[in-house]
Amino acid sequence: MRLTSDRGNAILEFILIGLIAQLVIFGSLVSIGSTFRSQIAAQVIARQTLRTVQLTGSIDEATRMSNQVLALFGIPTASSQLAIANTCADNGLYVVKVKVRGSSFVATGFCLG
Numbered sequence: 001m002r003l004t005s006d007r008g009n010a011i012l013e014f015i016l017i018g019l020i021a022q023l024v025i026f027g028s029l030v031s032i033g034s035t036f037r038s039q040i041a042a043q044v045i046a047r048q049t050l051r052t053v054q055l056t057g058s059i060d061e062a063t064r065m066s067n068q069v070l071a072l073f074g075i076p077t078a079s080s081q082l083a084i085a086n087t088c089a090d091n092g093l094y095v096v097k098v099k100v101r102g103s104s105f106v107a108t109g110f111c112l113g
Contacts, residue, residue, distance in 0.1 A: 034101075035101075035102070035103065037073070038075075038100045038101040038102065038103040039100075039103040039105070041069070041070070041073040041075055041080075041100045041103075042080075042098045042099065042100040042103045042104060042105040043105045043107075044069055044073075045066050045069045045070065045080070045082070045098045045100065045105075046096045046097070046098040046105045046106065046107035047107050048065050048066070048069050049062045049063075049065055049066045049069075049082065049084065049096045049098070049107070050062075050094060050096045050107040050108075050109045051109075052065040053084060053086075053094050053096070054094060054109055054110070054111070054112045055112070059084050059086070062084055062096075063082065063084075066080075066082050066098070070100075075100060075101075079100060079101050080098065080099060080100045080101075081097075081098070081099040082096070082097070082098055083096070083097040083098075084096050084097075085097075086111075088111035092110055092111050093108055093109065093110060093111065094108070094109050094110075094111060095107075095108050096108075096109075
C-alpha cells in the first residue's frame, strides 16, 4: 500500500471541474434566456402598441398599452424605448419601433381611421 495515493486528488479535481463546467453552462443558458425574453417582449410590445394606435388613433393609449405589456413581462420601463411614427398623411402607415434592453423590433401597419 502506497502512502502517496492520487486517488483522493483525482476525485476532488473531477468534482471541482464538473461543478465549474455546470456553472458556466448554467450562466450561458440564463444569458440566452434573458436575450430571448427581451426579443419576445419587444415583438409583443410593438404589435400590441400598433394594434392599439390603429384602433384608437391615440398615441397616449398606445403608450399606456406598451407600459402594461412591459409590466406583464416584469421589465422596468427604463429598460425600454418606444417610438411611434404617424405617417398616415404621407403614406398611410403607422410605424412602431421598440427596443427592450438590446433587442429591437419594428412593426408597421395601415392607418384604419
